[in-house]
Amino acid sequence: MKIHKVVCMLxxxxxxVSGCTxxxxxxxxxxxxxxxxxxxxxxxxxxxxxxxELTILVSTTDPEASAPFYRKIGxxxxxxxxxxxxxxxxxxxxxxVDNQGCIDFPVLGSLKVMGLTNRECEALIREKLQPYxxxxxxxxxxxxxxxxxxxxxxxxxxxxxxxxEKVTIFEALAQxxxxxxxxxxxxxxxxxxxxxxxxxxYHLNLTEADVAQSPYFYLQQNDVVYVKPTKAKVRTNTFNxxxxxxxxxxxxxxxxxxxxxxxSK
Numbered sequence: 001m002k003i004h005k006v007v008c009m010l011x012x013x014x015x016x017v018s019g020c021t022x023x024x025x026x027x028x029x030x031x032x033x034x035x036x037x038x039x040x041x042x043x044x045x046x047x048x049x050x051x052x053e054l055t056i057l058v059s060t061t062d063p064e065a066s067a068p069f070y071r072k073i074g075x076x077x078x079x080x081x082x083x084x085x086x087x088x089x090x091x092x093x094x095x096x097v098d099n100q101g102c103i104d105f106p107v108l109g110s111l112k113v114m115g116l117t118n119r120e121c122e123a124l125i126r127e128k129l130q131p132y133x134x135x136x137x138x139x140x141x142x143x144x145x146x147x148x149x150x151x152x153x154x155x156x157x158x159x160x161x162x163x164x165e166k167v168t169i170f171e172a173l174a175q176x177x178x179x180x181x182x183x184x185x186x187x188x189x190x191x192x193x194x195x196x197x198x199x200x201x202y203h204l205n206l207t208e209a210d211v212a213q214s215p216y217f218y219l220q221q222n223d224v225v226y227v228k229p230t231k232a233k234v235r236t237n238t239f240n241x242x243x244x245x246x247x248x249x250x251x252x253x254x255x256x257x258x259x260x261x262x263x264s265k
Contacts, residue, residue, distance in 0.1 A: 025186060055092055146162055
């Protein structure tokens, strides 16, 4: 009886410990005191990369003066328009950043914008335009194709597009329906391509609060987030798959056996 009680106690203890371990692994942002200990904050700024599409609007008190410096559908780079298109209501054309990090801007020609924030790009264009205008123009730059993908153990895997200039890893997962209970939270993989075309995979532990201090906490254009399944989920899927196969085989064997018995009678 004593041995039986000891075995039961050990089994119960093991279950409690494993349950606590699984619970801890399912929590986000643990040990948040590390963030309170950090005295320096750093605001994130989105930086322009090759293949980004920029919507750029130049405006002055005299619309005719600024008209040559932006293009709409039906308008050439020189500013001439197609009369069949209502230019007041036409959609602005986006500027594609080429592999060298440049855009082809009306009148000004090629401008190097790679690595700049949108505010820095605005300042650059404003400076280049001043010789052509009698006043300092208002310049607005927005990224129009900022997208990222979320794959794996999430509610809604897919590619998402946003108008925001910055998206955190948690905001991306929220858009994808959050991670399921069968996801590995302490090793989320982030696939990123830099401005030179080099691709690397980075690993993020979302159970620890210091992930908010990671240089990969904010996503960049075309990032891919992959959430791995737990071993339990893989085993369950494998078991279900194998069970279907064995049930099918058992049905076939049973049918053959029944047929043989019927013939032998």
